[in-house]
Every structure is written in C-alpha cells, then in structure tokens.
Amino acid sequence: EAGVVQSPRYKIIEKKQPVAFWCNPISGHNTLYWYLQNLGQGPELLIRYENEEAVDDSQLPKDRFSAERLKGVDSTLKIQPAELGDSAVYLCASSQRTQSSANEQFFGPGTRLTVL
Amino acid sequence: AQSVTQLGSHVSVSEGALVLLRCNYSSSVPPYLFWYVQYPNQGLQLLLKYTSAATLVKGINGFEAEFKKSETSFHLTKPSAHMSDAAEYFCAVRGDSSYKLIFGSGTRLLVRP
Numbered sequence: 001e002a003g004v005v006q007s008p009r010y011k012i013i014e015k016k017q018p019v020a021f022w023c024n025p026i027s028g029h030n031t032l033y034w035y036l037q038n039l040g041q042g043p044e045l046l047i048r049y050e051n052e053e054a055v056d057d058s059q060l061p062k063d064r065f066s067a068e069r070l071k072g073v074d075s076t077l078k079i080q081p082a083e084l085g086d087s088a089v090y091l092c093a094s095s096q097r098t099q100s101s102a103n104e105q106f107f108g109p110g111t112r113l114t115v116l
Numbered sequence: 117a118q119s120v121t122q123l124g125s126h127v128s129v130s131e132g133a134l135v136l137l138r139c140n141y142s143s144s145v146p147p148y149l150f151w152y153v154q155y156p157n158q159g160l161q162l163l164l165k166y167t168s169a170a171t172l173v174k175g176i177n178g179f180e181a182e183f184k185k186s187e188t189s190f191h192l193t194k195p196s197a198h199m200s201d202a203a204e205y206f207c208a209v210r211g212d213s214s215y216k217l218i219f220g221s222g223t224r225l226l227v228r229p
Contacts, residue, residue, distance in 0.1 A: 004159070009157075031215065033215075040125070040221070040222070041221050041222065042120075042206050042208070042219025042220050042221050042222050043160070043206075043217075043219050044219070045216055045217065048215060048216070056215075056216065091159060091160070093159075093160075095215075103215070104162055104165065105162075105217065106162075107152075107159035107160040107161070108159050109157070109158050109159045110158075110159055112157075
C-alpha cells in the first residue's frame with residue numbers, strides 16, 4: 001500500500017514569491033491534515049479536511065495561506081507571498097474514520113521550504 | 117485543553133543501554149497518547165499508542181511505553197539501544213472527541229557505538 005505522497009520534497013524560493021505544496025493521501029482516507037514543523041519543534045496543525053470540507057482551519061494564517069482539497073482526495077497548500085519566517089517543513093497526513101476513536105494519522109515525508 | 121512536555125531535547129546512550137525518553141501530558145479529558153519517530157528527512161512514523169485498553173503498550177522496534185495517570189506520564193523505553201534507533205522522537209496527545217494531535221517539542225536520541 002502506498003503511503004502519503006508529497007511534492008516537492010524541497011523548495012527554495014525568494015521572499016514575496018508564491019509557493020504551493022501538493023499532497024496525495026492514502027487511498028480511502030477521508031481525513032487529511034496539513035502540519036507545520038519548525039526546526040527543533042513538533043508539528044502543529046494548520047488545517048484538517050473531512051473529505052472536501054475544511055473542518056478545522058483555526059490555525060491557518062489566512063492572510064497568506066490557503067488550501068484546497070478538490071474532490072476530497074488530493075490537496076494543495078499555498079503561501080502567497082512567502083516570508084522568511086515561513087521556512088519550515090510542511091507535513092501532510094491522512095487518516096481513515098473508523099469505529100476506534102484513536103484513528104491513526106499516517107504522515108508523508110514533508111516538503112522542506114527555504115525562503116531566502 | 118491538552119499539552120505535552122518532553123523532558124530533554126537530546127538524550128545520548130551507548131549501544132545496548134536502556135533507552136528512556138520522558139513525556140508528561142496535560143489533558144482535561146481522558147487522553148489518547150502517541151509516540152512517533154522521525155528519521156532524517158522523513159515523515160513521522162507511529163511507534164505506539166495508548167487508547168485506554170492497557171496501561172503498558174508495546175510498539176514496533178522493541179519500544180514500549182507505560183501510561184501512569186497519577187504521574188500524568190507516558191515515558192518511552194527500550195531495553196537495549198541499537199544504532200538504528202538514532203532519530204527524533206515525538207510524544208503527542210489527543211482528546212477523546214478531537215482529531216487534533218498536540219505534539220511535544222521532540223527528543224533527539226543519539227546512540228554511541
């Protein structure tokens with residue numbers, strides 16, 4: 001079974017430029033998450049989707065960040081314009097709603113963004 | 117509200133020695149607790165999870181963790197460290213009715229030959 005796929009793996013851009021990250025979750029997983037991981041810290045949730053609906057985007061900086069999950073499968077996370085402080089790893093995860101409340105989240109390898 | 121504290125940003129052990137990574141949590145509801153491992157340039161992989169079924173939880177790669185409600189702890193242990201265990205380890209907590217994982221800041225495990 002293929003895991004969560006993310007691309008690109010690395011991205012270097014200059015500040016004020018736009019950037020987009022793509023995520024393909026595990027097949028059949030209806031819940032998709034985007035996390036931000038700063039250097040030396042644990043991941044922090046940016047947004048959670050249930051199918052195509054963003055059900056928790058309270059931590060997403062909406063002035064410059066946007067996300068979409070068309071058709072409830074793949075998702076893109078966009079930053080426009082990027083700032084120096086956006087340099088971090090952006091992780092995508094997915095999970096499947098089951099009877100168990102402890103729905104395991106499966107993580108992709110992440111996209112490491114460097115803003116110069 | 118939930119929170120996680122991982123004591124020690126770096127832990128160094130000799131190969132074959134006991135591994136002990138500490139995690140304390142705060143939760144206003146019965147928690148679900150998780151340990152994840154992250155190897156360089158990779159995503160997080162679940163080691164084990166506590167879901168109230170048993171206080172001693174066994175995971176992959178010989179790791180286990182014990183849930184102690186009185187101490188609000190969920191420390192990760194392994195009897196004998198291998199070089200391949202060198203990685204970053206994250207403890208996370210989730211409330212019963214929430215999908216949101218709250219992660220600690222991580223502990224980097226170094227294994228000396």
